[in-house]
Amino acid sequence: MAIRRQGFEWQVKDLGQLAPKRLEDLSTTPQSVFVSGIGNATITKRNRTADDEFIVLQYTGSSPGIWPNSGNDWKPRGYINFVIETTSYFVNPDGLPADGMPGSALPYPVSIDFSPAFTDYIPINIPPDTNWDITYFLGNAIVEPIEDFPVPQIYSWENPGVELAPAPAYSGSPYSLDQGTAYVLTPTNTGGAATGWAVTVGTLPAGLSINAGSGVISGTPTTAGGPTTVTVTATNAVGSGSTNVTFTVVTNPPVFSYVGSPYTFTRDVAITPFDPTVTGGATPISYSISPALPTGLSLNAGNGRISGTPTVVTASATYTVTATSVGGSGNTGVDIEIVGNPPIIVYANAPFSFLTDGIVSESPTNTGGSSTSWAVTAGTLPTGLSLDATTGDITGTCEAVYATAAVTITATNADGTGTTSPDFTVNAGIPNITYTLNPYTITENVAITPGSIVPTVTGFSPVSSYAITLGTLPTGVSLDTATGEVSGTADLGSANIYSLEITATGPGGTGGAPIELTVDPAAPVISYPGSPYSNPSGLPFGPVSPTNTGGAADTWVVSVGALPAGVILDGNTGELSGQTLDPPFSTTNFTITATNITGSGSASVTINTTV
Numbered sequence: 001m002a003i004r005r006q007g008f009e010w011q012v013k014d015l016g017q018l019a020p021k022r023l024e025d026l027s028t029t030p031q032s033v034f035v036s037g038i039g040n041a042t043i044t045k046r047n048r049t050a051d052d053e054f055i056v057l058q059y060t061g062s063s064p065g066i067w068p069n070s071g072n073d074w075k076p077r078g079y080i081n082f083v084i085e086t087t088s089y090f091v092n093p094d095g096l097p098a099d100g101m102p103g104s105a106l107p108y109p110v111s112i113d114f115s116p117a118f119t120d121y122i123p124i125n126i127p128p129d130t131n132w133d134i135t136y137f138l139g140n141a142i143v144e145p146i147e148d149f150p151v152p153q154i155y156s157w158e159n160p161g162v163e164l165a166p167a168p169a170y171s172g173s174p175y176s177l178d179q180g181t182a183y184v185l186t187p188t189n190t191g192g193a194a195t196g197w198a199v200t201v202g203t204l205p206a207g208l209s210i211n212a213g214s215g216v217i218s219g220t221p222t223t224a225g226g227p228t229t230v231t232v233t234a235t236n237a238v239g240s241g242s243t244n245v246t247f248t249v250v251t252n253p254p255v256f257s258y259v260g261s262p263y264t265f266t267r268d269v270a271i272t273p274f275d276p277t278v279t280g281g282a283t284p285i286s287y288s289i290s291p292a293l294p295t296g297l298s299l300n301a302g303n304g305r306i307s308g309t310p311t312v313v314t315a316s317a318t319y320t321v322t323a324t325s326v327g328g329s330g331n332t333g334v335d336i337e338i339v340g341n342p343p344i345i346v347y348a349n350a351p352f353s354f355l356t357d358g359i360v361s362e363s364p365t366n367t368g369g370s371s372t373s374w375a376v377t378a379g380t381l382p383t384g385l386s387l388d389a390t391t392g393d394i395t396g397t398c399e400a401v402y403a404t405a406a407v408t409i410t411a412t413n414a415d416g417t418g419t420t421s422p423d424f425t426v427n428a429g430i431p432n433i434t435y436t437l438n439p440y441t442i443t444e445n446v447a448i449t450p451g452s453i454v455p456t457v458t459g460f461s462p463v464s465s466y467a468i469t470l471g472t473l474p475t476g477v478s479l480d481t482a483t484g485e486v487s488g489t490a491d492l493g494s495a496n497i498y499s500l501e502i503t504a505t506g507p508g509g510t511g512g513a514p515i516e517l518t519v520d521p522a523a524p525v526i527s528y529p530g531s532p533y534s535n536p537s538g539l540p541f542g543p544v545s546p547t548n549t550g551g552a553a554d555t556w557v558v559s560v561g562a563l564p565a566g567v568i569l570d571g572n573t574g575e576l577s578g579q580t581l582d583p584p585f586s587t588t589n590f591t592i593t594a595t596n597i598t599g600s601g602s603a604s605v606t607i608n609t610t611v
Contacts, residue, residue: 164191164192164238165191165192165236165238165239165240165241166189166191166192166193166194166234166235166236166239166240166241167189167190167191167241168187168188168189168191168194168197168215168232168233168234168241168242168243169187169188169189169190169243170185170187170188170217170232170243170245171188172185173243173244173245173246174227174245174246174247174248175245175246175247175248176248176250177205177221177247177248177249177250178221178249178250178252178281178282178327179221179222179223179224179249179250179251179252179282179326179327179328180220180221180222180252180281180282180283180325180326180327180328181220181221181252181282181327182218182219182220183208183217183218183219183220183221184216184217184218185216185217185218185245186214186215186216187215187216187217187232187234187243189215189234189241191241192236192238193236194215194234194235194236194241195235195236195237196212196213196234196235196236197210197211197212197213197214197215197232197233197234197235198210198212198232198233198235199230199231199232199233200231200232200233200242201230201231202228202229202230202231203228203230204217204228204230204247205221205223205225205226205228205247205249206221206222206223207219207220207221207222207223207326208220208221208247210232215232215234217232217245220326221247221249222326223249224249224250224251224328225248225249226246226247226248226249227246227247227248228246228247228248228249229244229245229246229247230244230245230247231243231244231245232244232245251327251328252281252282252325252327252328253281253282253323253325253327253328253329253330254278254280254281254282254283254284254323254324254325254327254328254329254330255278255279255280255281255330256276256277256278256279256281256284256304256323256330256332257276257277257279257332258274258276258277258306258321258332258334259277260274261333261334261335261336262316262335262336262337263334263335263336263337264316264336264337264339265297265310265336265337265338265339266310266338266339266340266341266368266369267310267311267312267313267338267339267340267341267369267415268309268310268311268341268369269309269310269341270308270309271297271306271307271308271309271310273305273306273307274305274306274307275303275304275305276304276305276321276323276332278323281325281327281328281330282325282326282327282328283325284304284323284324284325284330285324285325285326286301286302286323286324287299287300287301287302287303287304287321287322287323287324288301288321288322288324289319289320289321289322290319290320290322291317291319293306293308293319293336294310294312294314294336294338295310295311295312295314296308296309296310296311296312297309297310297336299321304321304323306334310338312338313338313339313340313415314336314337314338315337316335316336316337317335317336317337318333318334318335319333319334319335319336320332320333321333321334340369340415340416341368341369341413341415342368342369342413342415342416342417342418343366343368343369343370343371343411343412343413343416343417343418344366344367344368344418345364345365345366345368345371345392345409345411345418345419345420346364346365346367346420347362347363347364347365347394347409347420347422348365349362350420350422350423351404351422351423351424351425352422352423352424352425353425353426353427354382354398354402354424354425354426354427355398355426355427355428355429355430355461355508356398356399356400356401356426356427356428356429356459356460356461356462356508357397357398357429357430357432357459357460357461358397358398358426358429359396359397360385360394360395360396360397360398361393361394361395362393362394362395363391363392363393363394364392364393364409364411364420366392366411366418368418369413369414369415370413371392371411371412371413371418372412372413372414373389373390373411373412374387374388374389374390374391374392374409374410374411374412375387375389375409375410375412376407376408376409376410377408377409377410377419378406378407378408378421379405379406379407379408379421380405380407381394381407381424382398382399382400382402382424382426383398383399383400383402384396384397384398384399384400384460385398385424387409392409392411397460398426398429398460399460400426400460401426401427401428401462401507402424402425402426403425404423404424404425405423405424406421406422406423406424407421407422407423407424408420408421409421409422427507427508428461428462428506428507428508429459429460429461429508429509430461430506430508430509430510430511431457431459431461431462431463431504431505431506431508431509431510431511432457432458432459432461432511433455433456433457433458433463433484433502433504433511433512433513434455434456434458434513435453435454435455435456435502435513435514435515436456437452437453438513438514438515438516439515439516439517439518440452440453440486440515440516440517440518441517441518441519441520442477442490442517442518442519442520443490443519443520443521443522443598444490444491444492444493444494444495444519444520444521444522444551444598445489445490445491445492445522445550445551446489446490446522447488447489448477448486448487448488448489448490450485450487451485453485453486453487453515453517454483454484454485454486455483455484455485455502455504455513457504461506461508461511462506462507462508463484463504463505463506464505464506464507465481465482465504465505466479466480466481466482466483466484466502466503466504466505467479467481467502467503467505468500468501468502468503469501469502469503469512470499470500470501471498471499471500471501472498472500473486473488473498473500473517474490474491474494474496474498474517474519475490475491475494476488476489476490476491476494477489477490477517477519479502484502484504486515486517490519492521492522492550492551493552494519495519495520495521495551495552496518496519497516497517497518497519498516498517498518498519499514499515499516500514500515500516500517501513501514501515502514502515520551520597520598521551521552521596521597521598522550522551522598523550523551523596523598523599523600523601524548524550524551524552524553524594524595524596524599524600524601525548525549525550525601526546526547526548526549526550526553526574526592526594526601526602526603527546527547527549527603528544528546528547528576528592528603528605529547530544531603531604531605531606531607532587532605532606532607532608533605533606533607533608534607534608534609534610535580535607535608535609535610536580536584536609536610536611537580537581537582537583537584537586537609537610537611538579538580538581539579539580540577540578540579541564541566541567541576541577541578541579541580541607542567542575542576542577542578543575543576543577544575544576544577545573545574545575546574546575546592546594546603548574548594548601550601551596551598552596553574553594553595553596553600553601554595554596554597555571555572555594555595556569556570556571556572556573556574556592556593556594556595557569557571557592557593557595558590558591558592558593559591559592559593559602560590560591560602560604561588561589561590561591562588562590563576563588563590564580564581564582564586564588564607564609565580565581565582566578566579566580566581566582567579567580567607569592574592574594576605580607580609582609583609584609584610584611585609585610585611586608586609587606587607587608587609588606588607588609589604589605589606590604590605591603591604591605592605
């Protein structure tokens, strides 16, 4: 059995009676038992155990500063005691074999004044090849005797001690590697730290290399082959350790496909580019295709993308795409067909519903190939509409009611035809009428000339009836509800200005037109029924009023002769009044004329002056 040695030894020195350290002097800093200077002896130790040493530290505690049965009174003298043991086999400072630790070493520090209030044994194992120290902690608070003390902590240094030779291994060996795939192979080392790594026997597969500092083997194998075994050696100041690593590199061609295959594209329409999907193998570095793609399409040699605008109709065919990588080459087929591009037409506003007199302008949308001609191939467009044979536009003015019916329109190009069959409906629109000679003037008691006041219907919307919806016609004048003609003879006394609204109603609604009718009065027709008048000289005359059986007069004047002296004529009413001042037996003849906008009327009057 190997002898395990102590990692330290007692060195007992008589330092005299040292003043004990107060707990408050130690603050809250962990203290090293080897350098704290508490007690009257010291211990000397190495920084680390050797590879054949194994020790056990056992902690013996006390209640520093508190004497048993003293209550909580502060006693500034107390010690922390450690028992330091080894295995059953050790060599003491004198080189003599013995069991256990010399009694004089327990407890440490040696105290002749105090005994431990209680003891707590907590072993701490320190394995070989380990940096270590023993530390303890004393707080400033009063410690009750029943409280345990902290377990000593191990403190490690950074300065190296005795080391082992490396013991490397590559846990994955033997390795099976895919050609063209990147790898990182990391070794393990159960010995001393290595300062260098190298392949000392054999050669790594092409594409792999070893990191001289870490031993990591990495890279991308480029050539299939194997198995190949190499020896990797790790070294340090103590020595070296080696391990064998075996590699087999297998071919690894790309595995890929074009998931949308088969593809159907349209001539003269740009395709949405599509890429291959790689599902395995080494990463492709280039692509090629056979046979050549349809005219207008191309393959990107770097990433396998197919794009472009086909320009020639091509039957369905399988094209073989080859992907090349460091792991080899792989193939896949992609089926492509290029079809013609006939027109695909639609009229966005269909079905159509128009009104008579409505102006129409409808253009088609063509999402297919450009058309070279357009035609109506079934049905007939409503009257007034026409199809542009070049553009397919439908334009015109609806001239008649058209019952709903489908009309087939066909667009043609070199690849074929496209058709659409929109429904057309033309309903009656709102009539549009005017009285073209408006305003009109007529005369009382004079018949309106037939056909002189009639409406004009503009457009193609039919009229069923006419009516006066605003105002009234003069007495004697009426509206023909079937034709809209105004006719009749305005009664005497109806002279005025008449403003009306005449509406025309048809299946499509009602439309109106204003009309203004001015009725002028008839020419006056006057008489003085009492003429000849006799009146004594010097006496009052009248008043005498005329009779007018024509139109109202605006003015009255003596147009021929003169009035008797003393008699006057009212110019507004035609009344005669005053007194006759002519000598007796005088006779006066004169003419009075009444006038209006239309004309005048006259009457002869005689006045005889008597005694």
